[in-house]
Amino acid sequence: MSQGKAEFSGPGWVAVLCLHVNCILWAGILKALGVMLPTLVEQFATETWVIGWMVAIINGAINIVVSCLSCSSVLMRAAVARCFPINYGTATGLAMSGFPVGTLLIAPLTQLLLDTYGWRAAMMLLGAMSLHLSACGALFRQRSRGSEKSNQYETLREDDDLDDSSPNNIAKEKSRLRAFKDALTAQTEHFGFSVFLKFSFWIATLLEVCIRFVSDQWLVYFVPQAEAKGFSPQEAVTFVTAAGIGNIVFKLVLGVVVDRGLLKLRPAMAAVIVMSCVSFVIVPWVTSYWMTLTNAVVFYGSCGAIGSLIDIFTRELLGVDLLISAFSWMEVISALVSLGFGFYPGWIYDETGSYDLAFVSLGCVWALSLVALLMEQVNARWYKK
Template sequence: MAKAGARQGWCAVLCLHMTWLFSTGLIKGLGVMLPSLVEQFSAPTWVIGWMVTIVSGVVCFTGPGLGISLILTRTLVGMHFTDNYATASGIGSSGHAVGLVLIAPFTQLLLDTYGWRGAMLLLGGLSMHLAPCGALLRTPPRETDSYETLPASEHDQLVSQAHSADKKTACCKRKDDILARFGCSVCLRVAYWRAAIVLICFRFVPALWVVYFVSHAQAKGFSAYDAVMFTTAAGAGSFVCKIASGLVVDRGLMSLRWAMSLCIVVASSTLICISWTNSYWSMMVNAFCHYGANGAVGSFCDIYTKELLGVEHLGSAMSWMELMAAVLLMAFGFFPGWIYDQTRSFDLAFVIMGGIQALPLVSLFMEWVMMRRQQRA
């Protein structure tokens, strides 16, 4: 990477870091305020929780604001970095962890000082700091030394164009043009769905965890500040694991797929076992390990997608994956709150969330079986 390209690449990493920080801060801030909002509006927990997850879904579904910022910055990091991509992705996405560490206790302070209306106003003002990040971004220059086959003569070029025109009808051309403009063609590839299963599951469940974990801790009898400290431990775990996992993969100490499988097992098992974690330190360790594994898989998703589909399809693939995750959040983001209203406990909801996070293991296992068969053939 040239010096100017390296500078632009690290600017993209900085912008990705800040985008994740404010995105997580906004949603986690609403999660911290969930008990206060339930009391303020005298509404069931699942209704207010669903409203918060709808906000999270709309961010990805409609695009403007945080949705566009996340897709563009992640795509630019993938375009700028060929070497040390895992490390760059880990540093950039560690803004998600920093948001948990800083914004959660800060939101609790704002809530106690200014009430929920003032807290929302100040969180919205903080998000305005994303605007200067856009001024730092530049599209990387296109490669000019790539080999491209040219026709032998003008006559050969005309014959080639006429032959291809005969093959496609006007209707097919129009369809292909529409698919190309919206990036829909990437959804027709099997590799896309292998990456999509991982990303969608690890967008859906962590978003629910961010919204409902504080309420879950308070339902177990912990104070609001204890619950916020658990999320701070979760953020610290995510930060450590994002940076460490990037270094482990880039240095070749563990392959991407084995590292991702290990983190998926940890993330899933910590949710399934959460009903047995009732002491302060067990909750602290559970939050640290669970969100640390979540953070590592979140970084791996971008690397996995780039490896399967290539950098030229990275933006389109991420956009459609985030859209699908958003639809899932808006449709089913209420269920942990609904289970709590029915049973007065979040334990069953978190066990179900752990089962959902284990689903990508099936996709990775099927990919491993297919690769083994290809090697034997």
Template sequence: MLGMAMEQMAMTPKPARPPDGGWGWVVAAAAFAVNGLSYGLLRSLGLVLPDLAEHFDRNAQDTAWVSALALAVQQAASEGGPEVGGSNGWRGRPVGSALSTRWGARPVVMVGGVLTSIGFVFSAFAGSLLHLYLGLGLLAGSGWALVFAPALGTLSRYFSRRRVLAVGLALTGNGASSLLLAPTLQLLLDTFGWRGALLLLGAITLHLTPCGALLRPLALLGDPPAPPRGPLAALGLGLFTRRAFLVFAVGTALVGGGYFVPYVHLAPHALDRGLGGYGAALVVAVAAVGDAGARLVCGWLADQGWVPLPRLLAVFGALTGLGLLAVGLVPTVGNSEGWGGPLLAAAVAYGLSAGSYAPLVFGVLPGLVGIGGVVQATGLVMMLMSLGGLLGPPLSGFLRDETGDFKASFLVCSSFILSGSFVYMGLPRALPSCRPPSRPASPPPERGELLPVPQVAILTPGGPQPTPDTTC
């Protein structure tokens, strides 16, 4: 009986394309929570840095390394994601390949949740900044690295026509979490101190584990049977020979140099401008509201195909840089009781533009490199952005120590983002559509051009027939 059941399962045909719904919405909800308990928590963590600087008698540059290391470890090590090679097919990732090829996305995310929780609990008993570098930077950062990319990659396999919308929905977890966690974290700091707050955050981040349990794997027809061989193929370094991807990578690396600075120093900047603790938390919260709403709206807009994705990416990247420029130039509020209207308005503008930019980064990759290389491309881009996450916040802290406030920091970070957005103008004007074309696919392009939507076979009574792939 068991053999017959296994044979029947083996003969069950795989779906030709993502279901664009069904359990995919449950995966979207799980990815929403994962994003909120990773990037959303990182954005609010800046509220703790002034307390750490005071307790350990260190400057802003030293304490900024706590969040910078967490960001860098998360970005650099989170390159793993479910590839198109089967339900558990993972490839080309230094961390994800080693763990997930054998165990799949579900247990890896669950372990990542436990590791993140342990990092916060360990940090609650820190006796020096070195302990915090190890606890929040290495342990929590490694845990976040194991949860974010697998959750987002699994979600991408469940959607095709509405993929950018689904990813945008998942990425709103960042803003929603910041909206709730920023005032909650300030309350915890006032009530329990930074040690008690970190201990409670350890309990909160443990909820990443049940989120991982919801990541049901999905096998699709057309999944490659075997992973690539050799270091160049595994890491996807050959993608840099394609002009379009190289332009995208350079632009994204420049954007990464400034994009993560507000995650660390928006709250301390609000404190420097004269706001109290809850006023600073409100600045983070309103930026989060704009961020969350924009991700959803921009994801829907991108799926309509009215404006080419590369042009949307360049426009919203530039608006993000201008938003941060406005945040850095707002006048001093003057007292801790004020609510800082100009700073709140600038924070909303920044949140709207940064939230619109986020889903587009993932949305353009399938058209640039094809579905077969999208996870490898994501890993390379995240590694490049990790350099910005590692260097940007400490540079911002250094400029704050030298100038006395964060004005110069936000001016520099906005210049990085504006430079990257200018580089995006070198991308092709349009990308292949995820909707089935009305005529046969064109021949493969020359190196450096956009890849056409690939073809997969659907098993029919009349035999295999090529059908346009909608998994781009």
């Protein structure tokens, strides 16, 4: 896909549309598992943390190996970054508004499917919805370059006329050690290991892992947490619907504000992170209907805004060429963290009978992302010296 003014061309908006659909499916399926969590605990006669950990395994280990959602997400995010050298905040805001749309639509749909068909049929129907990803993949086309060069004259290098067995060529051959080093370097670049050597990659990864882990746990455990506070399943789904609307508004508005230069990227990220931390810390005192609804809107709206800003932040730190490798390894590391610690909110609930401590601890994890921003500022000042 071409760059430059690609933001006004078809391929750019195709990339936005495909990433939008991917986000709908990702958030929708994860939220559907959260809606079904109380039903699954009852059906399998087990504890909450066991089912929660199974969801974490689905979101973690399977994503590392075979998840079409993970692979397509990385490629589509990189495609959007390449196609929109300017107005990237607006483009990624539109694309990632699929997360709240998925939450907004699939959460009540899952509750309807549960009430109508049961959890087994509901899972089958939700799985069938994922087939839309194949249509998204079919929309991408790589520009053919063979036809552009087929009629062009190509000059031969001078050394192409020389005999490979000539003494001069033999003298210029690389040693086996140098050849092994070159092969190792090529494989390192091929698998994207080179990003591990960049400190800026680890800054972006810490930010991504903290935000991704906490937001995924919120999607899984918010409905059970609302029901544990005495709200009905229908009221809990209403909270999620309102949160999805807030996510869309926050994401689009903040993306445009950052693109237009009305607010700088890093202050915007810091403000959003602080808002989210506060919404977690006050969970033990949030008991009424309207307070719970407002709290959900503030957190998930902030989550949507920071999700778009992280991609802009990563592109600024690493550049466009390293985005595929960076996004891929960030997905893998996030999945490993989810696999290792995705059970603990449910475990805390089983031990204490309340989700309050679990949500406060998630707020502390979210606050670690402020450390990443501080590290980036210190690193930038160090290089200026």
